Amino acid sequence: MSLEHDLESVAIDIAREAGELARKRRDAGVAIAATKSALADIVTEADREVEALIRTRLNEARTDDGFLGEETGAEPGSTGVTWVVDPIDGTVNYAYGIPFYSVSIVAVRGEPTPDAWEALAGVVYAPVLGELFHAVRGEGAWLGADRLAVNPEVGPAGALLGTGFGYDPATRPGDLELIGRVMPGLARDLRRGGSAALDLSYVAAGRLDGYFERGLAPWDLGAGSLIVAEAGGRFGRAEPDGGPRAPLVVAATPAIFDRLADAAGLR
Structure with missing residues (x-):
């Protein structure tokens, strides 16, 4: 298995686990917030907990890689690979119970800034919708097992x-x-x-x-x-x-x- 495919496999497994944790914490958090605290506090804690899970799993699978997360910042690695993570992308939707939110994980080579990195493998997982988008550099993008392609043309309506x-x-x-x-x-x-x-x-x-x-x-x-x-x-x-x-x-x-x-x- 190539490095890129190995990274994709790791990202898919972790994104699925993280997404299910986010979904469960949201369901539980609504009940807790109704009696004990603000929903905003529950959402913030869920962001942190999901990112902590992702970081732990990545460290277990790829010990020497770097990490850049929305909640916990950056940690350099020694392999040249850095994982860039958004544990819950669409936090306001998440707070309001709108199912359009996702876990986003990408492995990049080089400095972890968009203008400098080379993206190797990435996953976007929407746990409530049950959809997992993934891609490997140079080998296409997929929704589950179905290959993706942008619309080839746009009709006269715009x-x-x-x-x-x-x-x-x-x-x-x-x-x-x-x-x-x-x-x-x-x-x-x-x-x-x-x-x-x-x-x-x-x-x-x-x-x-x-x-x-x-x-x-x-x-x-x-x-x-x-x-x-x-x-x-x-x-x-x-x-x-x-x-x-x-x-x-x-x-x-x-x-x-x-x-x-x-x-x-x-x-």
């Missing part, structure tokens, strides 16, 4: 696009202005799912024609960007205003990528 908003209210006017640039002449409609990892996976599966969002962290986009690329899509990330505040991400079928990137201000 593209179905996905997007998201950051948590900082100060960025909302810019987010709305971005939508106003993208929608006319390009989109038939817009979806706002709430999990970047799943939105990217949906582009790969042809459920969306494209996706754009500002302010994503490395763990939000790591696995999903590989899945898009391996499904034949295109992915881009840039700092459109020259500042560090909110990098812009665009992913789409090649049929509309250039138009979406131009409208969004990616280049």
